[in-house]
Amino acid sequence: MRIPAHACAAALLAMASQAALAAPAAVGEVQKQPLNLTAIGMFFVFVLFTLGITYWAASRTRSTADFYTAGGGITGFQNGLAIAGDYMSAATLLGLSSLVYMKGFDGFIYTISFFVGWPIILFLMAERLRNLGRFTFADIASYRLDEGRIRVFAAMGSLTVVCFYLIVQMVGAGQLIKLLFGLDYTVAVIVVGVLMVVYVTFGGMIATTWVQIIKAVLLLFGGTALLLMAMSQFGFSIETMAVKAAAVHKDGMKIMGPGSLLADPVSAVSLSLGLLFGTAGLPHILMRFFTVPNAKEARKSVFVASGCIGFFFIVVCLLGLAAITIVGTDPKFFEGGVVGGKILGGNNMPVMHLASAVGGNLFLGFLSAVAFATILAVVAGLALAGASAISHDIYARVIRKGKATGPQEMRVSKIASLGLGVIAVVLGILFEKQNIAFLVGLTFGIAASTNFPILILSMYWKGLTTRGALVGGIVGLVSAVTFVVLSKAVWVVVLNNPEPIFPYEQPALFSMPLAFFFTWLFSVTDRSVQAGKEQALFDDQYVRSQTGLGAAAAAAH
Amino acid sequence: MSNPMYQRIRTNPKFRELVSRRTRFAIVLSAIVLVAYYGFMMVVAFRPAMLHAPLAEGSALTVGMPIGVGIVFVSWLLTGLYVWRANTDFDRINEDVLREAEQ
Numbered sequence: 001m002r003i004p005a006h007a008c009a010a011a012l013l014a015m016a017s018q019a020a021l022a023a024p025a026a027v028g029e030v031q032k033q034p035l036n037l038t039a040i041g042m043f044f045v046f047v048l049f050t051l052g053i054t055y056w057a058a059s060r061t062r063s064t065a066d067f068y069t070a071g072g073g074i075t076g077f078q079n080g081l082a083i084a085g086d087y088m089s090a091a092t093l094l095g096l097s098s099l100v101y102m103k104g105f106d107g108f109i110y111t112i113s114f115f116v117g118w119p120i121i122l123f124l125m126a127e128r129l130r131n132l133g134r135f136t137f138a139d140i141a142s143y144r145l146d147e148g149r150i151r152v153f154a155a156m157g158s159l160t161v162v163c164f165y166l167i168v169q170m171v172g173a174g175q176l177i178k179l180l181f182g183l184d185y186t187v188a189v190i191v192v193g194v195l196m197v198v199y200v201t202f203g204g205m206i207a208t209t210w211v212q213i214i215k216a217v218l219l220l221f222g223g224t225a226l227l228l229m230a231m232s233q234f235g236f237s238i239e240t241m242a243v244k245a246a247a248v249h250k251d252g253m254k255i256m257g258p259g260s261l262l263a264d265p266v267s268a269v270s271l272s273l274g275l276l277f278g279t280a281g282l283p284h285i286l287m288r289f290f291t292v293p294n295a296k297e298a299r300k301s302v303f304v305a306s307g308c309i310g311f312f313f314i315v316v317c318l319l320g321l322a323a324i325t326i327v328g329t330d331p332k333f334f335e336g337g338v339v340g341g342k343i344l345g346g347n348n349m350p351v352m353h354l355a356s357a358v359g360g361n362l363f364l365g366f367l368s369a370v371a372f373a374t375i376l377a378v379v380a381g382l383a384l385a386g387a388s389a390i391s392h393d394i395y396a397r398v399i400r401k402g403k404a405t406g407p408q409e410m411r412v413s414k415i416a417s418l419g420l421g422v423i424a425v426v427l428g429i430l431f432e433k434q435n436i437a438f439l440v441g442l443t444f445g446i447a448a449s450t451n452f453p454i455l456i457l458s459m460y461w462k463g464l465t466t467r468g469a470l471v472g473g474i475v476g477l478v479s480a481v482t483f484v485v486l487s488k489a490v491w492v493v494v495l496n497n498p499e500p501i502f503p504y505e506q507p508a509l510f511s512m513p514l515a516f517f518f519t520w521l522f523s524v525t526d527r528s529v530q531a532g533k534e535q536a537l538f539d540d541q542y543v544r545s546q547t548g549l550g551a552a553a554a555a556a557h
Numbered sequence: 558m559s560n561p562m563y564q565r566i567r568t569n570p571k572f573r574e575l576v577s578r579r580t581r582f583a584i585v586l587s588a589i590v591l592v593a594y595y596g597f598m599m600v601v602a603f604r605p606a607m608l609h610a611p612l613a614e615g616s617a618l619t620v621g622m623p624i625g626v627g628i629v630f631v632s633w634l635l636t637g638l639y640v641w642r643a644n645t646d647f648d649r650i651n652e653d654v655l656r657e658a659e660q
Contacts (some may be wrong), residue, residue, distance in 0.1 A: 053649065078613070104601070105619070105621055105622075105625075107627050108622070109598075109601055109619075109625070112594070112597070112628055112629060113598075115595075115629050115632070116590060116591075116628070116632060118632075118636070119586070119587070119590045119632040119633070119635055119636045120587055120590060120591070122636050122639060122640070123583040123584075123586050123587045123590075123636075123639060124583060124587060127643070206634065239616060239617065239618055242616075242617035245617075246617045253609075253617070254620045256609065256617060256618065256621070256622075257605060257606075257609030257621050258601045258605035258608055258609075258621065259621050263641050265599075265602035266599075268598060268601070268602055269595075269598065272594075272595075272598060296643075296644050296648060299639070299640045299643055299644060300640055302636060302640070303566040303633075303636045303637055305639045306632075306633050306636050308631055310629045310630065310632075310633045313629065314626060314629065327586050330585070332626075344649045350602075394564070473646045537562070539567060540563045543563045543566045544563070545565055546572070546575070546576050546579075546651075547566060547572070547575075547651055547654060547655055548651070549562065549563070549566065549655060549658070551559075
């Protein structure tokens, strides 16, 4: 077992994605559990219900606007819940609570880092995104830049992020389901892939949104109920809970403050930059801003989303704290009954064991079903974002130059989601035994250093030209990939070299400035006629981004 | 060709006022969140002992906890503040600007 050596790094990276729940290294060798019929039954109910919604949504999905953005007819409150559903994943429930369980306060610091991106997205991006975008974030970048080139590049950026993220999700899903439901890994991956394709191809954004809303409500409800049951064992006193936790944890009082996890400030800052700006460059998150009718609702949705996310994150931390006493001292949750030894089912399991300890088998089944539902909601959002990059950006706008009819574009997007489903299942199976923790760092690194700079500069900086955006984007992409490959997660863990060449875990602190610098350099030196036209168009774009004049309106139903 | 409505909006002093007020507000709020968060991270990295101080004499809870919760809670309240001002004050000016541009 080489787990202790890199368990920390893997845990950090796993945390670095809202989704990366079970990077296999963090889970360790997952034992297949006996078939859990309660959990499967409850999950079955969820699937039937969401398929019913998909059937209903299919009858309302007539145009491309319905398919990509639910016709812009989602309210701010609904969209807020759906964003929360996109963002609160199985990784936050299982991964963050287990990090608190193991490391105490350090886990809490991670949780905060996950949260602070949201206010910044609201203040700097939400209304401009809504006013400028229609279906994909490439719409914004190509408002004034050369459409052909910038769309292809932005679509490639989206697809890269979507594919890496899907692998992480699929492997996580397979491991989790094997663990919680006792199903075969391959079966689990195929089930997730099939459901994802069904939701997206038939129900489009309407079905995806409702799957995410239902899942967010279930997760908030399940987490809160679990916390109340756990707190009742401590007389509802956080103080009592903390005293007991410090008494039984092997690190004692040390877990109540910052520990060793963030001892390296460079990695800590790089990680937080990646989380902050990577979130603002994830295509499936950006897409959610186009589903509301106007900027007013877009702002409201961030308020609702960040409220849910903040509340849920704090609940998750308290669950981790409660688990230290309730799970950490109970021999039945450890392999061979050795308290302090290996946790049954792997390191991500404390919150599940907590559910079984305070809520019994029925509640454990419920929470397992919620965790599965959570994965489905996230992969559906990813598949939709990927399909829209293929059908809207590449097919309709670049190949057909805007001349494709609605039905043609819809057909391509359905074929694309089917294709993505097949790719996701195949890669999910291929990567079963691989160490994929690095994919999470890579995903966020690419999102923060490729998608984000192009997006933010096209909205804020008049001087941006197509040449600058392309060169900067490519530099961001190449440097993020290179740094991750040379870092410990790939160079040492995957390629078995003795020492990493790039000494930090996360690329963002280095790849982002490179991307911005080269975008700037190749924009200001661009004296072409085309560049002049692009800059002249900024003034109109600026008025539209600020006032919403000319913004895509909600489709009438 | 620039749409004449865009042209009219750009020269409307109310538009400039809207943009400068809303931008300033957004930047101030972003700065508060970022300074609070990165300040906290710097304390974590360089002065971790400060956050280990007990909340009260003999308590197992440390000052780090309410500070952490405070960062999350306050930044959420700030999103509420921004949404409220943007959706009332700023949007009212915005509607004026759009109406005047149509005339």
